[in-house]
Amino acid sequence: MGKIISIVNQKGGVGKTTTAVNLSAAMGEAGQKVLLVDADPQGNTTSGYGINKRSPAFSTYNLLVGTGQIQQAIIKTKFKNVDIVPSNMDLAGAEIELIEIERREGQLKRALAPVREEYDFVFIDCPPSLGLITLNALTASDTFLVPIQCEYYALEGLSQLMATVRQVKQRYNPTLDLEGVLLTMYDGRLNLTQQVVAEVKRFFANKLYSTVIPRAVRLSEAPSFGMPIQYYDRHSKGTEAYNDLAREILKNNRR
Numbered sequence: 464m465g466k467i468i469s470i471v472n473q474k475g476g477v478g479k480t481t482t483a484v485n486l487s488a489a490m491g492e493a494g495q496k497v498l499l500v501d502a503d504p505q506g507n508t509t510s511g512y513g514i515n516k517r518s519p520a521f522s523t524y525n526l527l528v529g530t531g532q533i534q535q536a537i538i539k540t541k542f543k544n545v546d547i548v549p550s551n552m553d554l555a556g557a558e559i560e561l562i563e564i565e566r567r568e569g570q571l572k573r574a575l576a577p578v579r580e581e582y583d584f585v586f587i588d589c590p591p592s593l594g595l596i597t598l599n600a601l602t603a604s605d606t607f608l609v610p611i612q613c614e615y616y617a618l619e620g621l622s623q624l625m626a627t628v629r630q631v632k633q634r635y636n637p638t639l640d641l642e643g644v645l646l647t648m649y650d651g652r653l654n655l656t657q658q659v660v661a662e663v664k665r666f667f668a669n670k671l672y673s674t675v676i677p678r679a680v681r682l683s684e685a686p687s688f689g690m691p692i693q694y695y696d697r698h699s700k701g702t703e704a705y706n707d708l709a710r711e712i713l714k715n716n717r718r
Contacts (some may be wrong), residue, residue: 465582469600469607475591478647485589489709490509491544492662495583501550503590512549513689516551524553524716526574561595572603602635608640613656649675674708
């Protein structure tokens, strides 16, 4: 049965989508069958795989509001072992429509159930908020992965995220656990980076990945070509980092 991992941080610009796109590709290259669910209305994960956000007839929106089946929404990408459920701006309206739905927090979990056994990993790219879409993702997930940018406000808002996680565990998903904390936009030459690392270690010592994601121009360029970094520049630092992260997660899960 596929392990479902939400990639979540309500702070924007921390590398959630970059991680969703490139970690999925790295897992696919490592021989794991991956389903990537774009749950962000901006749809950057969708375009990061070269898919036009306007073209799919079914998307994550349909799964959340109950107007489509998961099999209708899955797109087989041209990249090894990775399928995707796309997103578009329709998803922005899902928060309002979900209010009317009974047991609204479990919509995504119920939608994913029919195909879960077909995949080794299901990654959910969450929006930069703690609304009903993120609540659905956390309710559907076994674990959640938190990317943290190496900057001054890195831990700001993290206590709010952990409070939300505690509520989700109490009410909807008692087995939800932290998969790991990932440092992104890492530059070891900066004193500030070292301070952030020390602070994160203090809070998440045994859950902090040894892999860090560097600041890298090629990582920023790859999405505009509709490719994960592994296919855009196989020899870049970004490729190496996300391949290392995939190996670390596989080792932690003993796969």
